Amino acid sequence: MKRGWIGSALAQALVYTFAATGIAAAQTETGPVNGAIGLQPAATEVAQDIANFHDLLLWIITAVTLFVLALLLYVMLRFNKGANPTPKKFTHNLTVEVIWTVVPVLILVFISLFSFPLLFKQERIPQAELTIKAIGNTWRWDYSYPDQGVDITSLPLSEEDAKAQNRPFRMAVDEPMYVPAGVNVRMLVTSNDVIHAFSVPSFGIKEDAVPGRINETWFNVPKEGIYYGFCQELCGTLHGFMPIEVRVVSKAEFERWVQSKGGQLASAEPAPAAPAAPTAPAPDATPAPVAPATPG
Ligand SMILES: [Cu+2]
Incomplete structure (x- = not known):
């Protein structure tokens, strides 16, 4: 059975989560699939957030790339030797320079609004059972x-x-x-x-x-x-x-x-470790007041 590469890849992507046939209990299996494209289906909230973030970045990258391509085409057509035989000699334009500095910074700040919360979610280990x-x-x-x-x-x-x-x-x-x-x-x-x-x-x-x-x-x-x-x-x-x-x-x-496996079940409700009773410091353990340093 020969299918086109793209058709095959799309079909595989659709069946990324495939049903296991040989396992007694019908369980879904999630893993890499031959010829599939894209990310594996998310099984956790974090994986879903990563997929969403990936999709958001893809839109931003596409827009930036198309914008740069449009600028290049404009320069090639509008300022080539035929269309613009006597070029101007200026080398600076403050407005343009401010824009091309500030706009990328704003784009990065916008991306960080999504990337930092995701990073914290991944790195902060919640109370684990x-x-x-x-x-x-x-x-x-x-x-x-x-x-x-x-x-x-x-x-x-x-x-x-x-x-x-x-x-x-x-x-x-x-x-x-x-x-x-x-x-x-x-x-x-x-x-x-x-x-x-x-x-x-x-x-x-x-x-x-x-x-x-x-x-x-x-x-x-x-x-x-x-x-x-x-x-x-x-x-x-x-x-x-x-x-x-x-x-x-x-x-x-x-x-x-x-x-x-010969293991023991952890008690259903693990008792929190008893907080150590604050021990009153023995009177003789009180640090002696430090004598002020005398000059000389
Ligand atoms: Cu290894």
């Missing part, structure tokens, strides 16, 4: 759920296994990362060896995994499904074999999964 640590290794991802006591190693399915299970080869893994739907998840990202990057495009997250350092990001996916991501830092020869598979499931299913 679940913490997961993703650890990059050459070449696989390990996931650790410190509060549940679950540690898993995630390896891509072999081509035969993927085919047998009707799963996408080089995207599906043997041990996916499980996450309950509608929950703020804090991701701690680090690495054991070289720099990797933990990225799930449909969540709008991409965080560098740097050895000896922990980076943070967060996401909240309301809709259950399977979401694919990848290591997005060129980390070595098998960089392409570090897929990320996230299963967003119901809370009950997540708890079943935690128990199946």
Whole structure:
């Protein structure tokens, strides 16, 4: 079946979220699709905001480009040697110079009205109900759920296994990362060896995994499904074999999964740490008043 490139790309884009055929529970899968164009469908509010911001920038870029093109055409036609044989000799025009300084500044200020709130939304980690640590290794991802006591190693399915299970080869893994739907998840990202990057495009997250350092990001996916991501830092020869598979499931299913991995369920309502009682300073601990420095 040969379709035109554009027709194929558009059709693929429409079916970006594709139904998994081989999985018992009908779950939607979101990930890269051959020949598709545009961003993957947003699974989180942040990813939707990123897509909206991208679209806004596209309009601005298009307008600026067309305006510059129009200016160039005008100059070429109006001031070429034939149309304007004796050019004027002036080299400055204060009004024009002020305009071409102020207008771009205003455009940038306008863009910042949208970009800064989005940046804050991405960078401020909200109160999280679940913490997961993703650890990059050459070449696989390990996931650790410190509060549940679950540690898993995630390896891509072999081509035969993927085919047998009707799963996408080089995207599906043997041990996916499980996450309950509608929950703020804090991701701690680090690495054991070289720099990797933990990225799930449909969540709008991409965080560098740097050895000896922990980076943070967060996401909240309301809709259950399977979401694919990848290591997005060129980390070595098998960089392409570090897929990320996230299963967003119901809370009950997540708890079943935690128990199946030998983990413990965090208490439903985590008791806030008791505030340390302010200890009255012992009288003899009071710092002696500092004697004023005497000159001389
Ligand atoms: Cu990597």
